[in-house]
Amino acid sequence: MPEKYSTIQKDFYRESGIWLSRFQIWKKCISPNLHFIYILRKAQQFKKNSLGGIFWRIILRHFQIKYGFQIYPETTIGEGFYLGHWGSLVINPNVVIGKNCNIAQGVTIGQQNRGKNSGYPVIGDEVWIGTNAVVVGGITIGNNVLIAPNSYVTFSVPANCVVAGNPAKIMENENATEGYIGNKVIL
Template identity: 75%
Template sequence: MSNYSIIQKDFYRESGKWLSKFEIWAKCINPNLHFIYIFRKTQKHMKKPVLGIFWRLVLRHYQIKYGYQIYPETEIGEGLYLGHWGSLVINPKAKIGKNCNIAQGVTIGQQNRGKYQGFPTIGDEVWIGTNAVIVGGVSVGNNILIAPNSYVNFDIPSNSVVVGNPGKIYPIKRATEGYINSKI
C-alpha cells in the first residue's frame, strides 16, 4: 500500500478499490473528490514557486465554489473522506489523522483564550457528523464518533462516542464500526 499516492488513498476511501490515475480523474465529477484532488495537489506543490502559486489559485477557486475552507497548510492524514459538500471550515493549524470522515457544516477551529486555547489535534479513524464543532487546543483520540450537532471543547479519550451540546462522552470500543469504511 505504501506505493500508492496520498490521492489514491483518499479516493480508495470512497470507492473501496485502488484506482488508476484516469479513474481518479473521472471520479472528480463528484465535488467532494474533486476538492480533495485539488487540495492534495496544492499541498504537494505549495513550496514550488510557479506551481505553488498556480495550485493555490485553483484551490482558492474551488474553496469558494464548493464552500470548503481548508488550506494546504492543514495537516490531514491519508484517507480523508468528505461525506457531503458544502460549508466546511478547518483551521490551518489543526491536525487531523488518517481515515477520518468529515460531514458538511463542520467547524474545526481555534479558541483564543481559556484552558484550551489553541487548535484541535484529531487522531485516526474519527467520524465527525454534520454541524459538529470542535474548537480549542483539544486532543481527540483514535476511533471516535462525534455525533451531528455536537460541541466539543474538551479532550476526548480514544474509543468514545460524543453526543450533544455540551458534548457528553460515552466510552465504546467499536465507536466507528460501520461508519468508517474502506480503511487504508
C-alpha cells in the same frame, strides 16, 4: 522504497474501496467532494512559493469559494481523508487530522483564542465527525472516536468513544466508528 499508492489514491480508495488509476481518479472528480480533495492534495504537494504551489493554491481558492470548503494546504491531514458530502465546512489551517477520518458538511474545526483550551485541535486516526459538529480549542481527539451530529466539543476526548450533545458528553465505546468509516486504508 517508494509507496505503492499515492495519498490521492488512498483518499479516493475510501470512497469506493477500489484502487484507482490516475485516469479513473479524474473520472471520479465529477463529485465535488472528491474533486476538492484532489485539488487540496495537489496544493499540499508543492511548496507555497513555488510555481506549482502558486498555481494549485489559485485553483484551490476558486474551488473553496465554489464548493464552500474552507480547508487550506497548511492543514495537516492524514491519508484516507474523506468528505462525505459537499457544502459549508471550515477547518483552521493549524489543525492536525489523522488517518482514515470522515468529516460531514457543516462542520467547524477551529481555534479558541483564550482560556485554558486556547489553540487548535489535534484529531486522531479513524475519527468520524458528523453534520454541523463544532470542535474547537487546543484539545486532542483520540483514535476511533465518533462525534455525533450537532455536537459542540471544547474538551479533549480519549480514544474509543462516542461524543454527543451540546454540551457534549463522552460515552466509551470500543466500536465507536464501526460501520461509519468504510474502506479503511490499512496503514
